[in-house]
Amino acid sequence: xxxxxxxxxxxxxxxxxxxxxxxxxxxxxxxxxxxxxxxxxxxxxxxxxxxxxxxxxxxxxxxxxxxxxxxxxxxxxxxxxxxxxxxxxxxxxxxxxxxxxxxxxxxxxxxxxxxxxxxxxxxxxxxxxxxxxxxxxxxxxxxxxxxxxxxxxxxxxxxxxxxxxxxxxxxxxxxxxxxxxxxxxxxxxxxxxxxxxxxxxxxxxxxxxxxxxxxxxxxxxxxxxxxxxxxxxxxxxxxxxxxxxxxxxxxxxxxxxxxxxxxxxxxxxxxxxxxxxxxx
Numbered sequence: 001x002x003x004x005x006x007x008x009x010x011x012x013x014x015x016x017x018x019x020x021x022x023x024x025x026x027x028x029x030x031x032x033x034x035x036x037x038x039x040x041x042x043x044x045x046x047x048x049x050x051x052x053x054x055x056x057x058x059x060x061x062x063x064x065x066x067x068x069x070x071x072x073x074x075x076x077x078x079x080x081x082x083x084x085x086x087x088x089x090x091x092x093x094x095x096x097x098x099x100x101x102x103x104x105x106x107x108x109x110x111x112x113x114x115x116x117x118x119x120x121x122x123x124x125x126x127x128x129x130x131x132x133x134x135x136x137x138x139x140x141x142x143x144x145x146x147x148x149x150x151x152x153x154x155x156x157x158x159x160x161x162x163x164x165x166x167x168x169x170x171x172x173x174x175x176x177x178x179x180x181x182x183x184x185x186x187x188x189x190x191x192x193x194x195x196x197x198x199x200x201x202x203x204x205x206x207x208x209x210x211x212x213x214x215x216x217x218x219x220x221x222x223x224x225x226x227x228x229x230x231x232x233x234x235x236x237x238x239x240x241x242x243x244x245x246x247x248x249x250x251x252x253x254x255x256x257x258x259x260x261x262x263x264x265x266x267x268x269x270x271x272x273x274x275x276x277x278x279x280x
Contacts, residue, residue: 005046006059010068016059021084025109029060030070030080037096038079044099045081048106055110083109114140118149130157145173152179159187178259185256193224205234212241216250228257232271239278251275 008016008028017026029045031038042060049058063070063078073082073089082092083105091108093101111119121136137154140147151174158167164187174180196217205211205218219234235257238250254275258268 005049006057008059008061008066010066013061013066013069017084018087020057022087024055024057025090026057026059026084027106027109028082028084029058030063030073030075030078030082031060032062032064032078034064035078041079041081041096041102044097044102045106048099048102052106052110056106081105085109114144114147115149118147118153122149122153125153125157130160133157148174148177148180152177152183155180155183159183164191178262181259185260188256189220189224192220196221210241212238212245212250215241216245216253219250220253223253223257228261229267229271232257232267236271236274236278239275243279251279 006016017028020026027045027049029038029042031042045058049056061069063075073080077094079096080092080094083090091105093105097105117136118140121133121140124130124136125133134154134157137150137157140150141154144150151170155167155170158164158170168184168187171180171184201214201218201221205214208214215234216238219231219238222228222234223231232254235250235254238245239254243251254271258265258272261268
């Protein structure tokens with residue numbers, strides 16, 4: 001159900017627009033009472049926004065009464081309409097566009113039917129209905145083979161079923177997605193742990209502390225157990241002993257752990273500095 005259009009001010013813009021856009025798209029209509037084209041455009045964007053209900057939030061800002069925000073966003077002509085997502089400006093237009101173009105503008109802000117289906121499938125997966133989720137993910141991919149959310153979601157279902165070969169094949173279709181990269185790294189570490197389940201890699205590393213391969217293998221096993229800092233200590237020691245071992249295998253494994261932990265992790269920042277010190 002759509003809510004009434006909210007008037008925002010210099011004082012409330014950050015909360016009502018930037019913060020709110022972290023939860024969903026917010027469209028701001030920059031206008032003024034004396035502006036004739038604003039009076040033409042206003043009813044059109046209010047009508048289109050109302051049809052979308054809670055999927056898009058529409059607010060208005062009077063540029064005469066709120067010059068600070070108008071200056072901040074470089075409003076040079078009105079009406080000016082700006083859409084915000086995730087706390088940032090996403091798209092915009094200036095002038096009293098006709099209704100078809102306004103609809104096209106709003107269409108960029110809301111998920112398509114295929115995107116909605118992928119989201120619904122993910123909710124099913126998280127709610128403990130993997131069979132229904134798998135059916136829906138596959139339906140999405142029949143229509144949109146490159147839909148990354150469906151690729152990653154279906155791969156997660158398959159991994160949980162133990163069907164890792166198909167999962168790995170799927171993930172190759174999403175090379176730029178961080179979730180896919182993390183899943184591929186995790187599958188690789190799990191596969192390594194399974195292949196060496198009967199070996200005492202810790203004892204081998206302890207017995208041969210100057211063997212870069214032994215330190216590397218023990219580091220991978222630690223990583224497969226989620227002990228990432230200890231794993232990075234072993235991997236960086238392997239790099240120190242022999243940077244070229246296995247075509248830089250220890251360095252690549254450390255980079256994989258960085259991907260898993262994410263760029264904001266303090267562990268990643270610390271060990272990136274250490275790795276750089278060893279390499280350069």
